[in-house]
Amino acid sequence: MRIAIIGAGCSGLTAIKNLAEAGLEEIVCYEKNDQIGGNWVYTAASGDSSVSETTYMISSKWMSQFSDFPMPDDYPDYPSHQQILAYFQAYARHFQLDKYIRLNIAVLHAEKIEKERWRLTLSDGTQSECDYLLIANGHHAVPRHPEWKRNFTGKYLHAHAFKTNQGLEYKRVLVVGVGNSGCDCAVEASRAAARVDMSLRTPQYIIPKFVMGKPTDTFAASLQWLPQKIQDWLQKISLRIQIGRYRDYQLPEPDFSPTQAHPTINSEIFDKIRHGKIHPRPGIQSISDQTVHFTDGSSSQYDVIIAATGYKISFPFFDPDFINWEDAEQVSLYLRIFHPGHSSLFFIGLLQPQGCIWTLAEAQSKLIGQLLTRKIQLPSNWRELAIAEGKHWASQFIARPRHSIEVHYYPYLKQLRRMIEGKKTR
Incomplete structure (x- = not known):
């Protein structure tokens, strides 16, 4: 079972960690930049996706730290972007994630092939195939x-x-x-x-x-x-x-x-x-x-x-007519992870919570690890549930493009935890 992950930001890192912890070994994560951290790697260039020079978190360290890797005691309630990047780097070192990550390698194209598998065309001129594809490329890269x-x-x-x-x-x-x-x-x-x-x-x-x-x-x-x-x-x-x-x-x-x-x-x-x-x-x-x-x-x-007019959801490695949610007001994914048309394609961190995204990405990754090691299984009607969930979340918020992937933090986390424990979700 070969698993590919696109992006080594916060969502990609916790995906690697939790899949490896579940016992999955054939994992490779492609990161287009020269280091991990995603948007938390500050660069002064205006065209790069990164935080600004003076960015601080808007969720507190108490509610943002991963469940098994607390932030340092000397961090303030709201850490700076430098401190958050150092935290991610420490997380990767502690759980030895570097061995799964290929830096300076962008996924130029991803296409679905026979038997629900995937072929990736990479920026180094090579191609790679995998059984499962996890998308963790973030959603703050393409301005609206x-x-x-x-x-x-x-x-x-x-x-x-x-x-x-x-x-x-x-x-x-x-x-x-x-x-x-x-x-x-x-x-x-x-x-x-x-x-x-x-x-x-x-x-x-x-x-x-x-x-x-x-x-x-x-x-x-x-x-x-x-x-x-x-x-x-x-x-x-x-x-x-x-x-x-x-x-x-x-x-x-x-x-x-x-x-x-x-x-x-x-x-x-x-x-x-x-x-x-x-x-x-x-x-x-x-x-x-x-x-x-x-x-x-x-x-x-x-x-x-x-x-400050927001961002478009973008998957530059997919053909435009394959998956395109740039202007969608509703995104239909079961548990905000599973696409009803592609059972081997998972999205990590493709949500806008009223709280911190990393802890939800961590729970998503634990769930996928449980699923791929066959400790749990999705309900037989999960594809229908994906459509129903999209409508449900859309009804919870004012109809605006920025709310197309919005979730209520605690009810959503409860859903994930119930599924991880093998309980049915509604």
Whole structure:
């Protein structure tokens, strides 16, 4: 049984570790870069997929560490990208994962062949075949650009290319989007720019990193025994106590529950707004040259626009007509892993949790290890369940492209654990 994994970021690493731990030996992981770590390998080049120079985690170390490899005691509640990369490197050394990884090898093409097997064309000019293919290439590599991009004659860049605030000195900057990337870009830009505005089309929950002295995710974890409606109510009350009303920050009030959209975790944005360093603006109506017209009838001129408008799900190694979810609002996979049309193809980390992705990728990998060693089996109707699950998750969140792979962290983790234990899932 030969298994190939694409990508040696957080999801690929835990996949290797858990498959090997299950007793599977013929594992090879292809990583196109010269080291492990995926997006957590910082590079200054704007075209590379990496964190920015000042990135810190938005989930706490307590809720992000792998189950059998705790983060160092001296790590802060929210580690830096340098510390997270060092953690992944230590994880790989401790579990001796390097022997399974081929660095500087990209998978140029993956095609399905007879008997549900796969043929991979590699960047070193060779080909390889495998019985099972695990996709762990991440989903923050291909930026989603807005249609008005071509109308702006100033400097335009996507948040993907924003690595530092150098070059923004004395500039008028507009950040479009108030997700996690958007708020990070706005905060960093405000340290250098003459003025920073932040445009948002719809309301968004922006949540501080600490609630009642605890990291936000550990506080949320303490509420899991309560019914969802009560959890939502308590989260709203705690937010009201901590930050007041969003309109106090010139932000629109959300008219939905905190769990219906992917949250933004950021404490600094509130301080910057109240100190006049960042100015919220409504959505964009149109752009002419360097003038941006907003939906409230106002307009302003900008030197730079930073578009924090999300990413497309991309599998550059598949033919476009094979699997293409770039613009999908719903992705149908059983347990967010198993494709109903390809029983030997597994996706690791292809989800957007309201929590840390790595711990879910770890559980996904344990499940696959159990499955391939025949300790468990999928239900006979898993293909039908994949379609039903896609519809179920889509119904849980506001219909936006960013929510096509969204999951509720704890209910999803419970599903995985039940399956790992050999229990049926619904």
